[in-house]
Amino acid sequence: MSYDAMLWLSFGGPEGPQDVMPFLENVTRGRGVPRERLAEVAEHYHHFGGVSPINELNRKAIAAVEAELRAQGVDLPVYFGNRNWTPYVEDAVRRMAVDGVGRALVFPTSAYGGYSACRQYDEDIARAREAMEGGAPELVKLRHFFDHPLFVECFADAVRVAWMRLPEHERGAARLVFTAHSIPDSADRAAGPPQDGGRLYSRQVAEAARLVAQQCGVADYDVVWQSRSGPAHVPWLEPDIVDHIDTLHGAGATAVVVCPVGFVSDHLEVEWDLDNEAAERAGELGMAFARALTPSGDARFARLVVELVREHLGGAPARKLSDFPPAGCTLNGAPCASGCCEPAGAP
Known part of the structure; x- marks a missing residue:
């Protein structure tokens, strides 16, 4: 199966003091977290000048992955989208559609399963596609890699x-x-x-x-x-x-x-x-x-990501060190197998 691009999907973080409280409100929306608790967490960000390192770390990792893709002769542009702060995943998927991307692989910046580590990224993908109201690219999320x-x-x-x-x-x-x-x-x-x-x-x-x-x-x-x-x-x-x-x-x-x-x-x-x-x-x-x-700054991490990509591009074997079955790979935000990565309290 052919793919036109890759989407790097992450959590997001504030990039200035003015972003901190709106970012935390995004993260906790609907969870009933008291305002005083948000203020307490905000101080952690202000300790670092109101800037989370996560977006810059993602950009550096993306640049390393782009270089590794080129080195291996793989022509896949990499788009960057976040759940909770700019650049938002909805905007990234919209840009992909404008650029003519029909099918893309999605790398979530979490190695694990579970609701927050896996299923919530499926929800991000589904939400971004729904926001397009038609015409969104097909999005295939890569698998868990904790045992790679x-x-x-x-x-x-x-x-x-x-x-x-x-x-x-x-x-x-x-x-x-x-x-x-x-x-x-x-x-x-x-x-x-x-x-x-x-x-x-x-x-x-x-x-x-x-x-x-x-x-x-x-x-x-x-x-x-x-x-x-x-x-x-x-x-x-x-x-x-x-x-x-x-x-x-x-x-x-x-x-x-x-x-x-x-x-x-x-x-x-x-x-x-x-x-x-x-x-x-x-x-x-x-x-x-x-x-x-x-590991995100290690050159081997970029190779890991490209290996996950190659599992879809050319049917490369899934390298893993545990007996856990490969999991986490989803299409267009569809949930994993029944009972996997459910939110707490789900039936």
């Missing part, structure tokens, strides 16, 4: 580099801790075929962590969560990274290496929650702290 060899290699090498940044006398006893974005426990239970027990997202995160740790030769490690944003009375995936650092300290740990395996780029939640809050807490406790980089 290049994804795992990028993180494994980043962990090794982070480990070497610890004081030499702390390296032997340092604890490896993987983090991913927390979600409501009910949303995690709803994600994945019921016959498999749900929890697709957390199971995939655990598998990615296992694969990275295995490549690093680490047998004992932890998987924890970060960036919780919901009301206190709603259970979310735990433990939180900062709480876990307290636990490690109480158990006698003196050093920690944190790997944000749930993220593809060093955007604000990585920089604030890990480089500020977690690192600060470790420092208060006298613990050595090092954080592994995410």
Whole structure:
């Protein structure tokens, strides 16, 4: 099957102080988040001048993918669209149609399944096509890639580099801790075929962590969560990274290496929650702290994306390191198989 273009689909982020509150209102619309909570989160963005790094990181990654496509002789222009801020996905799809794109592949900047990590991108695609009221290109979303060899290699090498940044006398006893974005426990239970027990997202995160740790030769490690944003009375995936650092300290740990395996780029939640809050807490406790980089700036990440593209262009085999079935590939925003990546509370 032939394709005319690729759409890089991401979350979006403010690019100036005046954008911060409107952006947060977009993110939380319909969720009943109190204004005071938005103001609290806004301060995280203002700490960085009101600019999230995510759009610039995406632009750099897109440029790397475009270069890799050219190097491999693949003629696919790459369009950029976001869910929550400019450039919006609706505008990107409209430009594609004006440019004569009839069929395009979609790369979502999430490696995992689950509602927020997968199904919500399907909804973005469907919404953008509906906004066209006819004439929208056919859009095929690429699969989950949490277990792709290049994804795992990028993180494994980043962990090794982070480990070497610890004081030499702390390296032997340092604890490896993987983090991913927390979600409501009910949303995690709803994600994945019921016959498999749900929890697709957390199971995939655990598998990615296992694969990275295995490549690093680490047998004992932890998987924890970060960036919780919901009301206190709603259970979310735990433990939180900062709480876990307290636990490690109480158990006698003196050093920690944190790997944000749930993220593809060093955007604000990585920089604030890990480089500020977690690192600060470790420092208060006298613990050595090092954080592994995410893969979007690694040349192998561009090759990973092009490999996913080639699975559709020429039937290249899906390279993966886990026993999880390939999933996440959808057409025009149609949902995955029944029971997969449902929003919390869905029937």
